Amino acid sequence: MNKRIGITMLLLALAGCAGKDGLQRTEIETTADGTSTADSVGDYKIALANRIVQVNSTKVYIGRPQALLRSVVVVKYVVDANGSLLRSEIMRSNRDRTTEATALSTLRSTAPFPKPASSLLRHGRLELMETWLFNNDGRFQLRTIAEAQMDE
Template sequence: MSSIEQRRQFLALAATTALVAGCSIRAPLPGQAPASAAYRREAATHLYRKYPDRIYRGRLPPLLYAVGVLEVEVNQGGRVGSTRWLRGPSHAPEVMAEIERLVRAAAPFPSPPGFGRVQYVDTWLWDRSGRFQLDTLTEGQL
């Protein structure tokens, strides 16, 4: 094999390697792991167990007092790091404050998988009675 052919093969191999390396999918860093549906369900179950008297049993009424979407960051050991409203019920600031209080008081949550932290999002469905369901475990609506 001539040196020109060897060089062409080397360049073709190098180009293929670069292409494959550029297309690879990186796993998230441990501290940035997105929440799986399984963890979101675990967190919702944890909240239901922590507050059994606050859960609305059965199908929710057609009109709810408040609906809010909350992102929760859970650190190692199940500590709540931060909360952030993605869609807050701004007409009911008392509900927003109560939900944040419930989440923080429910710690420790199940430890995130792996090392680091996890962020999960759930929708809070809030009845006028002060009872709620989480969208992850909802029994539906009339």
């Protein structure tokens, strides 16, 4: 039975639907020229988090993150008006090189992103931060759309 629930939750996650796992999901809606319809930085960040999860689904943990995480990696990144990833850097980590590499590679593999709305840009760019929460098995969730961690 648990296996069936796990498979169902994975299918819901891959389909981009709201599921019992509690992850927030929104479709990435864009205009004909590929500009995101998100009208706030928060909504754009949720859309990007969902896209990162979708593109890197085999590396994503479904369900509540464990109480004591293996690693927490905070990445600051910059997206230009065309949705290109201009740069990314680790802002916080426990120096676990494997999880740092996973965070950066999953971000890079998802780019280019939908173009941010011009109202979100500052000097033609949008600076964002995201937190990767890693379980012991090396799979992650993104804090923007993650469930609360398990209790100890």
